[in-house]
Amino acid sequence: MAAGRIVPHRTVLRNDVPNAFGTYHDLVRASGSTTYRLGDTFESAVTAYSFPRCTLFDRQLVGVEHRRDPAQIRRDGFEHFHLQVLRSGRMAGGPLGEERTLAPGDALLFDATLPQRTLVADADYVTVTLPRACLDAVLPDARGLHGRILPRNSGPLGAAVLSLARQASGLGVDPGADSALMIADLLASFVGSTRLTGQGRIDEAEIDRSRRLRAELFIDANLGRQDLDVEAVARGIGLSRSALYRAFQRSGGIERAIIRRRVARFRSALLTPYEGRPMKVMAYDFGFASLSHCSRVFKDFYGVAPNRLRGELRGAAGTNAQALRVDRMDAWYRDLNVSPPVSA
Structure with missing residues (x-):
C-alpha cells in the first residue's frame, strides 16, 4: 500500500474557553473513563492519530483525573489495553486506590476490563490504545500487568512509544498493526527479563x-x-x-x-491558539x-x-477534518474493541 500522511486530530482547551472542561469530559467519556478536575487550573492539548489497529494520543494536561470504575466497565464492555508513557511532568496511576507516581520514561499498562485511575497534576505524556487480540497473541497473561509501572531503565518500551509519537505524523496509511505488535513484543520482552512484585518499589x-x-x-x-x-x-x-x-x-x-x-x-x-x-x-x-x-x-x-x-x-484552524470530536473518539474505541485476532 502506498505511504500517505496520517491526519492528526487536535483539541486545545483551558479555563478561559467556554465549557472547556465539559468538552474534555465528553471526549474522554468516549474512551470509557470519567474525568474530574484536580484543583482550579485546567489545561488540555491533545493530538490524536488513529491507525487501523491502534490509536495514539500525545497529551499535555494540567489538573485532570481519569477514572474507570466497575459500573463503566459493565456499561461499555470495552476490552482493549492502553499504555501510558510519561515524557515529563507529574502524574500517577494504577488500580483504584493503588496509584503510584511515574518518573519520566516510565510506562504504565491498563486493562480496560479492570478499574483504574490516572491523576495528572501537570504532565506531558503519550497514550497508545491497543486491541486485546494484539496483546493476547504474544502475551496471554497481559492482564497480570494491569496498573504496573514498567520502569524506564528496564528496557526500550517507553523510548519506543515516545519515538512512535515523534514520528506519527509522517507514518504511512497503515502502520497500526506493525506498531501495535512492536509494542506487544516489547511488553513480552519486559515480562521475560523483569520480575515484577506486588509492591514494585522499595x-x-x-x-x-x-x-x-x-x-x-x-x-x-x-x-x-x-x-x-x-x-x-x-x-x-x-x-x-x-x-x-x-x-x-x-x-x-x-x-x-x-x-x-x-x-x-x-x-x-x-499549541494554545x-x-x-x-x-x-x-x-x-x-x-x-x-x-x-x-x-x-x-x-x-x-x-x-x-x-x-x-x-x-x-x-x-477552523477545519473540521482535524478537530478532535466525540463522534470520532467513540468510533475509534468501538473499532478497537471489535478488531479481528492478530497473528504474531
Missing part, C-alpha cells in the same frame, strides 16, 4: 520519588531562570547535589529533566539561550521544528 525508591517531586516543583516554578542548573535546584530545595543526582539517576538526570520541562512548556504554549507571543520571546521566557537552541531541542524531542508545528496548527 523504601529508598519512595524517598527518591519524594525528592524528585520537590525538585520538579521547583523547576516548574523557575523555568525562566537562565541560571537554572543542578546547583540552583539543590540549593532551592535544600538538598545535596549527590542526593539530587541519585533521585534523577534512572530518569535521565537532573539536567535532562530541566530541558524536558522547558521544551514541554514551550510546546504547550505553542490564544498564545500571541513570538516564538523567540517564548523561548527566552522558558529559559532557552536562544530560539535556535530551543528549536534544536524541540525537534530532538518531538521530531518536528516548532515553526513547522505552529504553521500546521494555523493552517488547520
Whole structure:
C-alpha cells in the first residue's frame, strides 16, 4: 500500500474557553473513563492519530483525573489495553486506590476490563490504545500487568512509544498493526527479563520519588531562570547535589529533566491558539539561550521544528477534518474493541 500522511486530530482547551472542561469530559467519556478536575487550573492539548489497529494520543494536561470504575466497565464492555508513557511532568496511576507516581520514561499498562485511575497534576505524556487480540497473541497473561509501572531503565518500551509519537505524523496509511505488535513484543520482552512484585518499589525508591517531586516543583516554578542548573535546584530545595543526582539517576538526570520541562512548556504554549507571543520571546521566557537552541531541542524531542508545528496548527484552524470530536473518539474505541485476532 502506498505511504500517505496520517491526519492528526487536535483539541486545545483551558479555563478561559467556554465549557472547556465539559468538552474534555465528553471526549474522554468516549474512551470509557470519567474525568474530574484536580484543583482550579485546567489545561488540555491533545493530538490524536488513529491507525487501523491502534490509536495514539500525545497529551499535555494540567489538573485532570481519569477514572474507570466497575459500573463503566459493565456499561461499555470495552476490552482493549492502553499504555501510558510519561515524557515529563507529574502524574500517577494504577488500580483504584493503588496509584503510584511515574518518573519520566516510565510506562504504565491498563486493562480496560479492570478499574483504574490516572491523576495528572501537570504532565506531558503519550497514550497508545491497543486491541486485546494484539496483546493476547504474544502475551496471554497481559492482564497480570494491569496498573504496573514498567520502569524506564528496564528496557526500550517507553523510548519506543515516545519515538512512535515523534514520528506519527509522517507514518504511512497503515502502520497500526506493525506498531501495535512492536509494542506487544516489547511488553513480552519486559515480562521475560523483569520480575515484577506486588509492591514494585522499595523504601529508598519512595524517598527518591519524594525528592524528585520537590525538585520538579521547583523547576516548574523557575523555568525562566537562565541560571537554572543542578546547583540552583539543590540549593532551592535544600538538598545535596549527590542526593539530587541519585533521585534523577534512572530518569535521565537532573539536567535532562530541566530541558524536558522547558521544551514541554514551550510546546504547550505553542499549541494554545490564544498564545500571541513570538516564538523567540517564548523561548527566552522558558529559559532557552536562544530560539535556535530551543528549536534544536524541540525537534530532538518531538521530531518536528516548532515553526513547522505552529504553521500546521494555523493552517488547520477552523477545519473540521482535524478537530478532535466525540463522534470520532467513540468510533475509534468501538473499532478497537471489535478488531479481528492478530497473528504474531
